[in-house]
Amino acid sequence: MALRSISEIRRLELKQAAFEVMQTEGVQGTTLEKVAQHAGAAKGIVLHYFKSKKQLFEHAMRHANSLLRDEVAARLRRAGSPSERLWAIIEGNFAPAFYCPPVCHAWLSLCAEVPRDRQLERIQHVIHRRMRSNLRSALAGLAPADEIDAIALGITTLIDGLWLRAGLQSGGFGQREALAQMNDYVRHRLGEEAMTGRSAELRALLADGKAVGGG
Amino acid sequence: MALRSISEIRRLELKQAAFEVMQTEGVQGTTLEKVAQHAGAAKGIVLHYFKSKKQLFEHAMRHANSLLRDEVAARLRRAGSPSERLWAIIEGNFAPAFYCPPVCHAWLSLCAEVPRDRQLERIQHVIHRRMRSNLRSALAGLAPADEIDAIALGITTLIDGLWLRAGLQSGGFGQREALAQMNDYVRHRLGEEAMTGRSAELRALLADGKAVGGG
DNA sequence: CAGTTTATTGACCAACTGGTCAATTCTTGA
């Protein structure tokens, strides 16, 4: 997608910068000054493109999530079978560009603001709804209808939990351990036939069959 | 445990007040003024008992967690079999006094500060270490040795994820749904023999065998 | 009771922050 005006370029730069500052400073420590500086501009410019700090953060959250959404969508497009779709979702959520301590921390920090910002709450709600919808569609061919909701919830909860731990930045798990845990869950909850959709990279990464230990 | 001096009483009051303010305002919005007011005192008194705001928050986190720790410990004392110990841990983490949106939100908010406060990080580390140790000891009699770590990690991750969702305060799950999800995991990962340790209350709450849907 | 320690208060300060605004520079198109 091409960026039409300078205005749109600047807006993109600024929300990107905001999210990057959040990765090290948290929402708490992300000031307009720091965002502007990180984008190589003066502070005033930020409020020229965004009505308020709150709105900047909301756009930053939306933008950051749209990258993850696109990552998953691209993998889903390449997936054929239900089990491939399932693993497209899971592997997309643990792609190195997203599942890393700084990004998880920024996301965690934004989550902590959700109860006090109705707009953030809406965004979060959309994210969860899309995740559930994706999972339901993939699971439809893999599990009895009356178990799909429980399994979808189990998977999203595990993903959330692993992201949370990664966001703590200590005692977190690397991509390998995280995917091994997802592996463990899916194998035991859905059975061997749900494992055929894993990518070759994932199989290689996990060196199949090994257990996953705690950190 | 009796509180010896007035000083200790005040300190307890203040960290309790701090945690309660966090439940509605988040770490970000918890100011010394608000904490003092919530404790019915003047702002100056807070810094008379705690060296700094950071230190107050650290003590508040420790205190809040010690309540949860005691809850689990009390249930563990009443537990006999490994499966009873397992469910003591799980049910303790979803006791109504702890697993509720305000408390989960305060905890979530504190987690978001972990990467920028080495002391909070240490506390978080101790919490996770205790959880893993408790789970390992309970699981030792329920699963093959080489699967224990994976299962312990799965359980803590699910608990973290469910707390996170509850902390978002919207789209969160009630105690019943959360425990149903833990039920689902343990039954499929450990088998029916691991289900005997559930309390009568939990069995009644779940009306056994029903699936858990997404919210 | 006198004196010493401890608890408590509220005024005060310096730093920071989000937001406003007038002035200036840059772009653009007729």
Added chain:
DNA sequence: TCAAGAATTGACCAGTTGGTCAATAAACTG
């Protein structure tokens, strides 16, 4: 070229916050 509009800047403001401090009240002690 030149005027109109957009982009950009930095000074400025008002409110808030963590933290300090001197003064006062209360509690304790010998």
